[in-house]
Amino acid sequence: MAAVNGEWGYRAMTFRRLAVLDSRIVYAAVFLSILLPLWRPLGLSISVSQGTFDVYEVVDSLSQDDTVIVSPSFAPSSEAEVYPQMEAILRHLLARKARVAFVNLNVEGRMYAEKAMTTLAPEFGYNYGEDYVILPFTPGLETAVASISDDFLGTYERDAYGTPLTETGALAGIRSINDFALVVDFNTGDTTIYYIQHAKPRGIPVIAGASGVTVPYLTPYLATGQLSGLIGGLRGAAEYETAIDNPGMALAAMDAQSLSHASILALIGLGNAAYFLAKRDDARTTRRSRQSNGGELK
Amino acid sequence: MKLTLASFLTLIAGVTVLADHFVVVPFINKTASTFIQWSVMLSAFSTALGGANILAVHTKRMSGKSANRGLSALLLGSMVTWLVIGLKLGMESQVYKFIWDNVYGSLSSTLFALNAFFVASAAYRSFRIRGIDTVILLVTACTVMLGRTGLGEAIYPGMPQVADWLMRVPNTAGMRGITIGGALGAISVSARVILGLERGYGGSERGMGVSGYDL
Known part of the structure; x- marks a missing residue:
């Protein structure tokens, strides 16, 4: 009987050890699940959802005379998710020949606007000042959006490089926020909500690109x-x-994201299996121990 | 006196900006517009004030016997270096962009990327099925996580639609409740601030506490 107890005790201990696996093994599993698909892509296909198609339709309906506010309101922490969104939508906007005004609600915005346009402007034949303008950092978040919506030219007299806006062809016809055809906000926080509260009531459609964790707030x-x-x-x-x-x-x-999500789910499954098996074996060990000691349980 | 003046200015600014939403009176609309533009300048000033505060706190810490004075020196050194480069060479300079790409951007991205490892480790240790509520949470989390990847679509082509439905219907219902609750709270706090019942922003004239009830 003692041997049986020892066997069950050993199994329970093994499962318990598995339930508190060394963090380094978990980290290695996640690291490999990200690294391997980047090295050898799986080529998993992606279908276009209705939500993305709606954004596509809004951008595709723009004409050559339209001027659009693009607001890169994210930081390097979310760059991996949000910057590809910004580049893809900018590509579409530039293909539609829309004029672009970059509004920067955080200090990082200007750097992302410059980074994107360094690549895209030559590709689409865009010239700074004539086809697009980068506006200076505007502090205050909601108050900044309220100010832009209330009095655009009162908020901005010059672009980020000190040129008066009246001398930039891209914003020649702009008198107020109502002259813009669209606001596109790329965010990791509340900036889209500020545009919804202050620009949308003036009749300007707002679309957004957001990090995964921000999506639930915006739906x-x-x-x-x-x-x-x-x-x-x-x-x-x-x-x-x-x-x-x-x-x-x-x-x-996307393949790296697929496998990393799968590895996290597999780890949750393994953790639960270990937890339940350890619990079951604990119960068995206790029962057998009682049987061997007093024989109360039959 | 200081608190009374701050409360009076808050009342004027708050009522004017609020009235701007409801009435078309050129004087009120123009004044509200001016107040909103001032707030942008105040935000810029508060950024500078924040910088000055960091400078003061960490200079004091460096001169003391704090165990972390090395970290304070590093913080101030980085801050001053980047500030000088930005002011002297401009944000368009190669040096500024190099620091941006290779120091700030990389460090910030790395810190956030570490979350993936901590989330995986925490989920492995803590995400245990202990009842029906955790079963619902686990099934929902698995569906949304798989629905946001190509792998989920490969396993079951309808997975993205199921994940979208979860985001559009149950998530929206929950978020609406939270948003409306938060908005009601914001309205009540704003009303208290405008009416001078909440004056934590002004500190205390006696230098202790922040309650607005002690006038």
Whole structure:
């Protein structure tokens, strides 16, 4: 009987050890699940969801005379998810020949606007000042959006490089926020909500690209129509790249996201299996121990 | 006196900007517009104030016997270096962009990327099925996680639609409740601030506490 107890005790201990697996093994599993698909892509296909198609439709309806506000309101922490969205939508905007005004609500915005246009402007024949303008960092977040919506030219007299806006052809016809055809906000926080609260009531459609964790906060505004379209996370960017038929960095990274999500789910499954097996064996060990000691249990 | 003046200015600014939403009176609309533009300048000033505060706190810490004075020195050194480069060479300079890409951007991305490992480790250790509520949570989490990947679509082609439905319907219902609750709270706090019942922003004239009830 003692041997049996020892065997069950050993199994329970093994499962218990598995339930508290060394963190380094978990980290290695996640690391490999990200690294391997980047090295050897799986080529998993991505379908375009209705939400992404709605954003595509809004951008595709723009004409050559339209001027659009693009607001890169994200930081390097979310760059991997949001920057591919921005590049994909900018590609579409530039293909539609829309003029672009970059509004920067955080300090990082200008750097992303410059980074994107360094690549895209030569490709689409865009000239700074004539076809697009980068506006200076505007502090205050909601108050900044309120100020831009209330009095655009009062908020901005010059662009980020000190040129008066009246001398930039891209914003020649702009007198107020009402002269813009669309606001596209790329965010990891509340900036889209500020545009919905202050620009949307003036009749300007708002679309957004958001990091995966921000999407749940914005979906209520989609249902009410206050937000005309939303793409979320790396998958949203990959879907948009598929929609514009221009595979880029998001599609390349989707396999890594697929396997990393799968590895986390597998780890949750393994953790639960170990937990239940350890619990079951604990119960068996206790029962057998009682039987051998007093024989109360039959 | 200081608190009374701050409360009076808050009342004027708050009521004017609020009234701007409801009435078309050129004087009120123009004044509200001016107040909103001032707020952008105040935000810029508060950024500078924040920088000055960091400078003061960490200079004091460096001169003391704090065990972390090395970290304070590193913080101030980085801050001053980047500030000087930005002001002297401009944000368009190669040096500024190099620091941006290779120091700030890389460090910030790395810190966020580490979350993936911590999330995996925490989920492995803590995400245990202990009842029906955790079963619902686990099934929902698995569906959304797989629905946001190509792998989920390969396993079951309808997975993205199921994940979208979860985001559009149950998530929206929950978020609406939270948003409306938060908005009601914001309205009540704003009303208290405008009416001078909440004056934590002004500190205390006696230098202790922040309650607005002690006038």
